[in-house]
Amino acid sequence: MGSLLWLALALAIAGAVLNGLGALWQNTAVRDNQTGKLVSIAALVHLLRNRRWLMGQLAVIIGSALHFGALAFAPVTVIQPIGVLGIAVTTVASAKLDRAQLSLGTWLSLAAIVLGVGGFTSLAASNAQVTRVSDETAVLIAMIVGLLLMLLGLIGSIGHGLVRCLAFAAGGGVVFGFASVVIRLAALSLEHGNPTDFPTGSLIGAILSIPVAVWFIQQAHASGPPDLVVAALTLADPIVAIGIGYVALGEGAKTSTVATLAEGVCFLIAAIGIVVLPRMRRKSTSKVSSNLQAQYSES
Template sequence: MTALAIMFAVISACCTAIGVHLQHQGVRDEAEASQRGPRVARRVLRNRQWLLGFGTLFTCAVLQTVALALAPVTIVAPIVVLALPATAILNAHTSRKRLDRVATTAVIASAGGIAVFVALASRTATAVAFSPSSVLLACQIIAGTIVLLGVSAALRRGIVRCVLLASGAGAGYGLLSILARDVMYTVQIGGWADVAPVSVIGLVVAFAVGSWFIQLAYASGPPDVVVGCHTVLNPLVASGIAIWLLGEAPAASTWTAVGMVCAGLVAIGGVVQLTRHHPQVRRAATQA
């Protein structure tokens, strides 16, 4: 079952790059064609590229949910980072702005760091039932984080605003993985009657807020920077909550935990370097 879950998660991650590219192009086209505000939102919702991207990402979300029903969060969630190199390659091809050596190394570091994280996590992660009180605490922690990042983003512009919004989306999507796993596992064990209301409500809110933050981030930066931020934060948040708050890896040794932390830091460092050396970001800084 775990191998099947990984297969679904890999397909979802690769297709995410296509959906992200389509939505990013739709948002940027409409933002440039009209003033910012409600008018842009209405135009985006009618944009064919954006709608096609939404359909693609919705399919990816279904595949991700199926994967979460078959394997622990700690194994499935990190695989989404494969969307980063796929998006970087697609964006470089369409924009004709190739990544330089540092940016390419940053993408490889992020993907490699998460790959090591998954390898370590898969050795100790086991499917467990999440208690409603722990899920509620996770929702409160992530909600506070998202509010802080959202307020900070509202006060900034350009690539910093993009990174803050994409990070907020990553935190929201990380919680989304936890809640989706909680709902699917509970249904498998006891049926829909045993599903905690907080998980269902949190699932809807996390998806809505994460999606909104992503759209706002598209308007402020290149798609691979957006994907880099939220696909790295997403699995780190999901796995961190699953392991240290919800007890999904009770047998993890100290050295395994240290290795996972180091791998996560490498992945985050890769994203930081990508935001500094991305050709579109450097071009914008030169023109400013």
């Protein structure tokens, strides 16, 4: 791999770490003030005075900037899966905050995520190719993203508990996946010196959708634990970005059938780890709570 690709990978990994920590800080701040209910505009304004939430938001902003910066040097299919590592950071940090020991199931889930993401990234790095996207395709992508947001927003609004958490977190992931693709298109336009290919309309749409993503993610934090929020967000994010990258941008045009199947297996391994991880963490947390209650009763 070239030096620019190594730089892109380093930026993406640093961004994943900051995003994972930022999500944990935001989750604890939101759930301290509001749990299980839709977060109102007034509650969001109140969070602007919460130092922990602001620290988490700053970490997410810097982490996202590093992630988008990585897209200037490498394809979407290479960079986007690395964001999944944020869930590992959130899980370990959350366990330390709860003073809980990570179970064998938790470690196996984390290993599945890391190995799946690592395998997918290695395969994508050697196979991904990029072509330009037409204006019609860009409009179609924006429309699909908009419909997905409306659907997930509706599910989150009428749902409760984990359903609401998953729907709103996935909505945030859809926005960031779309934004990643747009940033990649803008970088390619500048790199190739083709100002006519610059995705001005899509870039404006992506910027305008970011406040929606922030609102969605805060709703998810109010309805579920941080690892579940990050799990849903980081699973929806690469699915959207990689799907667009492969189908619309042609990044998988020269990928062989065997390589595509191998990438699919790696992604499936990571997805299984993401789905199982929150369940393992909740078991560990419940065990710690039971032990603390037993110690309190004995004393």
